[in-house]
Amino acid sequence: MSAQQFVTVTVEEVTTEAAGVVSLVLAARDGRALPGWTPGAHIDVVLSRDLIRQYSLSSAPDEARWRIAVLREPDGRGGSAHLHDRVRVGARLLVSTPRNTFPLDLDADRHVLVAGGIGITPLLPMAAALEAAGRPWTLLYLGRTAASMAFTEELARYGDKVRFHRDDESGVIDVTAELDRLGAAHARVYACGPAGLLAAVEGYAESRPGSRLVVEHFTAAPDAQGALDDRPFTVETRDGRDIAVGARQSILDALSEAGVRSLSSCREGVCGTCETGVLAGEPDHRDRVLGDEERAAGDTMMICVSRCRGDRLVLDV
Known part of the structure; x- marks a missing residue:
């Protein structure tokens, strides 16, 4: 799995689109066109070291700039409030390049x-x-x-x-x-x-x-977090470290406690930010991101909710 890439963009426009909804138009700092993408794609917006949020791209894929829209979530964890209250025209944001877990198939009849x-x-x-x-x-x-x-x-x-x-x-x-x-x-x-x-x-x-x-x-299945109540297993990092994952502990949390940092956001298996390569072992997929073919391949997983079908996983971390 290739490493996720990030770019710094400038906020060129902020527009109120509806009650509680603002759009942000993002442009490359050097004036060049931002990387292309396909309908259904989204980006990660890094607001702080521990605050990353995902937003779908809503502009046209062939435009030089990207547009996202943000709904203020009164009961959220701070991401939408940050973008509504603190981000203005001229602000710089660190964002990921687009990835698409919701691709459009143009070949369907209707x-x-x-x-x-x-x-x-x-x-x-x-x-x-x-x-x-x-x-x-x-x-x-x-x-x-x-x-x-x-x-x-x-x-x-x-x-x-x-x-x-x-x-x-x-x-x-x-x-x-x-x-x-x-x-x-x-x-x-x-x-x-x-x-x-x-x-x-x-x-x-x-x-x-x-x-x-x-x-x-936008949210996980109702039983997603309850699914973490399972037997323990071991995760091996690419440098050979063994990290124990408890029965009621996510891989993401176990890695964090061991000092291995991974990008994450939703912690519910729906955003794809924590996608991690699998070098060996069989994942027990419990996310709502990967398709059937990706699950069958078993070479990537969402470590915030998914687990191990055996006793050991070797991850690309």
């Missing part, structure tokens, strides 16, 4: 995009890419109020390809009926948003064999 709240951000470049490629697509965008929904003016240019639903105007949506109306039963469906919405879309996909679902989660 696409249905489903966004809830700030989940609209990775779907904006998907809509643009599908439109540019001339592929059939529709977008269902749900929010509680009009004021809470970002980028609605930007999406309006697509006309009736975008269906807006606001709870305060239309009540709670019947997700199954609406997805059927949009043709999702025979489409590739991309969904991003709060856990309740994703659960409803996942239930829909299970009941419609012709629907192929790809989701991006």
Whole structure:
């Protein structure tokens, strides 16, 4: 696994996009184009040594600058508040180069995009890419109020390809009926948003064999942390150190206690920041990032939640 790369960018624009949502346009310090990316990609934003957050890129992949959008989380751990309250035009940020755990497949016959709240951000470049490629697509965008929904003016240019639903105007949506109306039963469906919405879309996909679902989660499955209650094992570092991982301890925490630092953020297996190469041993994957082929290959894992199927793992740390 190649080492993650970081670049320093300058904040060129800060825009209020909706209630509690600001967008930041990021540019390279030397004026050159930032590295390219594909729809669904995100970056890590390093706010301090122990404060790293992930944000989907919402600009067009061929633009020289990157755009992210940040929802203020009143009950969060400080990342969104930092960006809302302390970052202004001209500020410099250390960010990772883009990586994509939510890739768009342009080859499907039909696409249905489903966004809830700030989940609209990775779907904006998907809509643009599908439109540019001339592929059939529709977008269902749900929010509680009009004021809470970002980028609605930007999406309006697509006309009736975008269906807006606001709870305060239309009540709670019947997700199954609406997805059927949009043709999702025979489409590739991309969904991003709060856990309740994703659960409803996942239930829909299970009941419609012709629907192929790809989701991006903001939070872990309810039992993700409880899964750490398991038997102990040993992690060997690339320099030959043996580190014991307790039954109720994550690999990430065990490494940290032993003085081995690894990048991390969500600690729930959904962001991908702690992805670590596996040199030997069989991982017990418990994240919501890796695909089936990546899990089967077993050469990388998320050390915040995943564990070991045997007694020993050798990790590239």
